[in-house]
Amino acid sequence: MQKIIKYTLFSALIATVGLQGCKDSYFDKLTNNPNQVAVPTLPGLLADVTFKSGINNYNVGSIVAPYVQYTANPSASAAGDTYQSIDFSSTWDQLYFAMADANELKKLAVSQNSSEYKGVANVLIAYNLTLVNDLWGDVPFSQAFDINNLFPKYDKQQDVYNSAMTLLDEAIVELAKTTSAVKLQAANDLIYGKVPSVATNERLYWLKFAYALKARLLNKVSKTAAYNPAAVLTALGSAFASNVEDAGMATFRERNPWAGVALANSQQSLGGWLSEQLIEQLKGGTAAPSDPRIAKITDKTVNNVYIGTVNGAGNKTPGANTTKDECYISQNSPWTSDTAPVYLVTFAELKFIEAEAAFATDKPRAYAAYLAGINANMDKLQVPATDPERIAYLADPRVSVGAAALTKDLIFREKYIATYLNPEAWNDARRFDYKYKDFTLPVNAVLTDYIRRIDYPQGERSKNGANVPADVVRTTKLWWDQ
Numbered sequence: 020m021q022k023i024i025k026y027t028l029f030s031a032l033i034a035t036v037g038l039q040g041c042k043d044s045y046f047d048k049l050t051n052n053p054n055q056v057a058v059p060t061l062p063g064l065l066a067d068v069t070f071k072s073g074i075n076n077y078n079v080g081s082i083v084a085p086y087v088q089y090t091a092n093p094s095a096s097a098a099g100d101t102y103q104s105i106d107f108s109s110t111w112d113q114l115y116f117a118m119a120d121a122n123e124l125k126k127l128a129v130s131q132n133s134s135e136y137k138g139v140a141n142v143l144i145a146y147n148l149t150l151v152n153d154l155w156g157d158v159p160f161s162q163a164f165d166i167n168n169l170f171p172k173y174d175k176q177q178d179v180y181n182s183a184m185t186l187l188d189e190a191i192v193e194l195a196k197t198t199s200a201v202k203l204q205a206a207n208d209l210i211y212g213k214v215p216s217v218a219t220n221e222r223l224y225w226l227k228f229a230y231a232l233k234a235r236l237l238n239k240v241s242k243t244a245a246y247n248p249a250a251v252l253t254a255l256g257s258a259f260a261s262n263v264e265d266a267g268m269a270t271f272r273e274r275n276p277w278a279g280v281a282l283a284n285s286q287q288s289l290g291g292w293l294s295e296q297l298i299e300q301l302k303g304g305t306a307a308p309s310d311p312r313i314a315k316i317t318d319k320t321v322n323n324v325y326i327g328t329v330n331g332a333g334n335k336t337p338g339a340n341t342t343k344d345e346c347y348i349s350q351n352s353p354w355t356s357d358t359a360p361v362y363l364v365t366f367a368e369l370k371f372i373e374a375e376a377a378f379a380t381d382k383p384r385a386y387a388a389y390l391a392g393i394n395a396n397m398d399k400l401q402v403p404a405t406d407p408e409r410i411a412y413l414a415d416p417r418v419s420v421g422a423a424a425l426t427k428d429l430i431f432r433e434k435y436i437a438t439y440l441n442p443e444a445w446n447d448a449r450r451f452d453y454k455y456k457d458f459t460l461p462v463n464a465v466l467t468d469y470i471r472r473i474d475y476p477q478g479e480r481s482k483n484g485a486n487v488p489a490d491v492v493r494t495t496k497l498w499w500d501q
Contacts (some may be wrong), residue, residue, distance in 0.1 A: 061136050062207035064124040068143050069209035071117035073268025073361045076442060077276040078110045079150045083445035086470050087435070088296035088330050088458065090348070093289050095333035096463040102470045102493060107154075108478030115163065117147045122164045133201035135222050138193030139208075142229050145186040146363065149236065152179045153446055154473050156497050157488050170483050177498045180236065187233045194226040209270045210363070214263070228266045231258040231364045238372045239446055240499045251376035259366040262399055267360025274357035277440060281350040287341055291348035292334075293317055296458055298327030298346055300436065306456045308415040311408035312436065315353060315400040317346040331461030353401045354439060362441065367395035371434035378427060386422035389430055393418070396437040431455065449500045468494045 059067075084090040085099040092100050099105065121143040128136035151158045160179050162171035174182070203221045205212035211224045234254035240246050259265065273279065280291040293316075301313035302325055313325055320326055326345045328334060336344060348355050370392030377385040393413065402409050412418060420429065431451045438444040448455075453469045460469065474490045 059120075059123060059127065061124065061127055061131065061133060061201060062204045064120060064127065065136065065139065065203070066207040066209055068117055068121045068124055068140070069268060070270060071113065071120065072143050072146055072363065073209065073270075074276065075110075075114055075117055075147055075150060076268070076361050076363050078113055079154065079442040080440050081280075082107060082110060082154070082473070083442055084440060085294070085330060085461075087444045087448045088294035088461075089440055089444070091292050091294040091328035091330045093292050093328060093334040093345075096331060097333070100330040100461050101464045102461070102466045104474045104493070106477045107473060108476035110154075111151070111476045111479055114147050114151050118144050118151075119164055121147070128201075131201050133199050134193040134196040135199040135203045135225075136201060138190040138196075138222075138229070139203065139225050141186040141190035141193065142225060142232065145183040145190070145232060148179065148183050148186070149232070150442060152176060152183065153442070153497070155475060156472060159483070159486070170486055173486050173488055180240075180499070184233070184236055187229050187236070190229040191226065191233070194222055194229060197222075209268050210266055213269060224264055227258050227260075227264055228364065230254050231266070231369055234258055234369060234372055235364065235443065238376060239450065241375070241450055242501060243499055248376040248379065251372065255369055255373050255376070259364075259369055262366050262395055265360075265365045265399075266363040267365075268363070269358060269360035275355060275359045275361060277348055277355040277361075278350045278357045278359070281348045281355060284347050285350075289341075292328045293346045293348065295327035295329045296455070297439070298325050299457065300432070300455070301325070307417050307432070308412050309408065310412060310436070311402050311406055312397065312400050315402055316349065316439065318349045318351060320344050320346060329462055331463040348440075353399070364443075365395070365399065365437070367392045367399060367437040368434065368441070368443065370395055371430055371437060374425075374430045375427065378425070378430070382422040382425060385430075386425045389425060389433065390419070392437060393433050396433075427451075428454070428456070449496070466492075466494050470494065471496045471500060 081090075082099075085092065085097075086102075121140050125137055125140035125144070128134075128140055148158075148160060156176035157173045158176075158179055159171040160174050160182055162168050165171065199222075203212070203225070205221060208221055210228075211221045231254075234251050237247065237251045237254060269275070274282070277291070284291050298313070298317070300307070301310040301316065303309035317325065321343050326335070328345050334345060336342065350356055353359055370388045373388035374385045374392065377388060390413070397409055398404075418429075420426075431447060432455060434447060435444065435455060438447065448469075449471055460466075470493050472491075472493055472495060474493065475487050480487050
């Protein structure tokens with residue numbers, strides 16, 4: 020932790036060097052002489068933290084993708100597929116770099132009386148803090164950014180969750196104000212500033228983003244006595260109203276990092292193989308019809324079919340890993356192309372949250388939200404509304420079951436598809452106890468049950484070892500997963 024804090028104070032903004040689309044004079048100066056940035060500015064810090072938050076979505080998404088069986092390794096008994104202990108020190112560091120820089124953004128915003136930048140800083144701290152919390156449980160926060168304390172204590176996991184909620188509530192208050200002394204600058208906002216229809220009123224979209232994250236957090240405690248579906252629905256009422264408002268980051272040094280995985284795969288650096296679980300869900304069968312989204316997510320194999328890789332088992336044809344006889348993350352997909360945004364939260368996800376929250380008390384509302392979530396995701400993946408396969412899918416009695424026959428299983432199944440490669444998918448899998456149809460433990464798994472957490476990174480043990488909690492079995496549930 021001490022290295023993170025010291026480093027981030029000197030390196031804030033450096034990550035923005037070379038970002039596509041940053042053409043204002045500040046970034047021109049930064050590009051010409053990056054080591055001369057002595058005092059970060061609000062616009063510069065905003066670009067820095069929005070960029071890092073998008074990349075952290077990918078970093079964490081790549082960790083959890085094999086746990087929810089979106090991806091699988093072509094080699095048998097691969098560590099991620101089989102729940103082995105892995106050192107994720109780099110991901111830990113990147114999450115804390117982002118939070119430390121966002122904390123600097125917040126302090127600078129307060130000093131300049133900018134309610135807009137302060138609100139955005141709170142949203143970004145809360146987002147990254149939630150990622151840390153969901154991976155490890157107890158983590159440093161209350162003392163994490165005190166430069167005089169190089170060995171911060173670990174806050175209890177529920178306290179960290181509550182801190183994220185407090186940050187979002189404070190963000191909502193700040194972003195509701197219309198008198199900010201310093202307004203957000205679209206050119207430096209890598210989440211909303213690059214969307215022409217949105218950039219003219221960034222403050223309102225960040226406010227919607229704060230409500231979206233609040234609804235997500237309120238819904239995450241669905242297995243606890245604290246769950247309040249009415250509060251979830253209230254938050255959703257002020258969140259996204261369409262796909263246009265999705266929170267996505269699409270400014271990269273070269274390309275979307277998932278597209279980078281696909282490119283590396285095409286050059287024989289294997290990675291990004293898709294799990295049989297995901298492919299079979301999309302291919303359809305007794306539980307659901309063939310899903311037209313499969314062609315927008317991946318490409319057919321050399322044999323002109325869709326085949327996934329069994330987690331833990333490796334390629335079905337040993338020694339033929341370069342034959343392309345199984346499916347991979349695709350650069351042709353609207354979700355993982357070179358220029359596709361990395362989505363932090365989407366409107367489609369929120370509709371499935373609405374369906375779940377309304378399920379017990381208002382089945383017609385839940386059913387309407389469930390169908391809206393499917394359609395929103397279809398639209399996002401650019402499946403035409405007139406596509407015969409889309410029409411057939413939505414008309415199929417296994418999908419269009421009617422309000423009375425709607426089940427939680429259907430909601431979670433469709434949300435699983437809509438949150439493809441998003442870190443939130445692991446939270447859903449744990450809340451749902453991995454009950455997706457035909458979902459099974461990976462072959463050669465080192466645990467006897469599904470993974471529920473990861474081990475603390477070695478880098479943190481070497482820097483703050485006296486405070487790092489003892490690792491527990493990776494099947495041990497977090498507080499909201501009991």
